Amino acid sequence: GDSVTQMEGPVTLSEEAFLTINCTYTATGYPSLFWYVQYPGEGLQLLLKATKADDKGSNKGFEATYRKETTSFHLEKGSVQVSDSAVYFCALRKTGANNLFFGTGTRLTVIP
């Protein structure tokens, strides 16, 4: 069935370090891919998305490229800030469907 596998956390980085959070997926067809972020005590917010192969989603310095050949959608940021500390969720939506399948989430802590 459809699934998303995310890099296990937690991840702790120093401010201005480079971030990569790995995400791979299993799905038939051409799903849409998403990264959501959850700050403490809040709901999930869409961070970025890509709807077809080779698309790059970007927002707030974060980027992820839809790689169909490796079924991956890794999240990257060149220089993290303390305010980026949150839990990050990778998700997919099958073509023609409305619901999302989420990964388990990766907690990121950025220390000054």
Add this chain to the structure above:
Amino acid sequence: DARVTQTPRHKVTEMGQEVTMRCQPILGHNTVFWYRQTMMQGLELLAYFRNRAPLDDSGMPKDRFSAEMPDATLATLKIQPSEPRDSAVYFCASGTGQGARDTQYFGPGTRLTVL
């Protein structure tokens, strides 16, 4: 700034009691989703609606959970009777239902504790 609202934000109740959680989707959105988040299971889809009709509630324990949309501005999730294992954060999300262009917008969640 349109947002999904959920009430209550926190609920503490005793086992066996009825719990009702409410969600107001963003005006104009025609899809509504209920998710449950726990440490052990992560985010699980419980049910979702399109144009107020339930499309999938296979993730929901049918014997005690029920989800409805009395009108386009209100979605409810009810647990009766509640059990300690229902303790979790329950999120509502809404979307436009426009296929690949759709984005789900999440509410702040209801943190439920069943003693």
